[in-house]
């Protein structure tokens with residue numbers, strides 16, 4: 192079942208086929224780092240469209256991250272955010288149909304398994320390690336004392352916040368069942384369920400202020416506390432946070448915008464060749480998701496391993512004074528006030544360095560992540576953006592007039 196097009200003539204594709212011309216699950220040789228892998232997978236061709244029964248599971252098999260055509264900046268931002276969640280998450284800004292949701296869903300295949308509680312209250316072994324048996328519910332304390340597991344290793348989940356979520360759904364509230372038993376306990380909210388997983392909020396600009404504030408606080412601190420009358424509880428919330436918005440559907444307040452780490456302004460693919468390739472891959476995926484997953488299984492496996500390595504290297508990453516001062520100069524020249532600018536810039540640069548297999552942050556790392564970390568931090572953004580949008584709309588109308596309306 193050979194699916195590579197090895198007849199391609201361009202230098203890039205020759206390079207790609209020499210690295211990936213196998214379908215047997217053996218290793219791809221010559222990939223030096225995660226960033227190089229991302230370079231390589233862009234533009235890989237698929238031609239075989241053999242159809243198989245998908246057994247009705249099409250919607251639970253994510254489209255492979257490595258099979259997404261183009262959108263390199265988005266891929267880098269998402270990879271950096273799973274390597275270093277301290278950057279404050281990623282905001283994807285763009286119109287519909289640019290693959291935002293597909294990309295976020297595909298991230299789950301790139302992350303290692305995490306312990307998943309077997310209990311309604313979310314008790315984990317790590318609670319006992321930190322706080323003793325009192326840190327978990329009585330049932331879990333009993334199980335643990337008898338040597339039974341209270342969690343299992345499970346794949347990372349994508350927790351998607353429903354658009355109509357209320358603050359009690361998000362942070363949790365009183366559990367009605369528990370109050371009957373004379374033992375007031377709080378119900379875990381979506382943020383606690385997202386701990387160690389990925390939290391995705393589509394249309395983040397349509398959320399109410401209290402909800403988005405709660406998410407951003409929990410994301411930044413890695414934990415949060417809920418108080419309801421005499422009862423309070425603290426939950427872990429160490430999730431990778433990705434928000435997306437379509438600027439045509441409303442603005443994000445500048446204060447909220449500022450709290451996002453990396454920002455990606457997405458556009459549709461420009462090159463007809465890329466658009467055709469994206470269409471082919473999506474079409475193949477819709478007919479036979481397993482085949483697309485299989486075609487990219489080596490890339491996916493390597494990316495997963497590289498991400499794990501990068502996460503382990505991250506605490507050792509070094510940002511020397513010269514590079515740090517360069518970053519500060521950049522921020523000052525751009526007239527950015529917010530302190531979050533340098534936090535994000537430096538944390539992202541560290542993540543970029545380790546993703547490239549290095550510990551020391553270089554000028555080039557700064558150069559690569561600066562647009563992601565620093566764009567849209569000046570307050571004039573929304574005004575400029577809208578004026579650009581209006582200008583584009585006028586141009587589009589004019590061209591529609593020329594090409595279509597005048598033909599009638």
Ligand SMILES: [Zn+2]
Nearest residue numbers: 310314328331
């Ligand atoms: Zn428990």
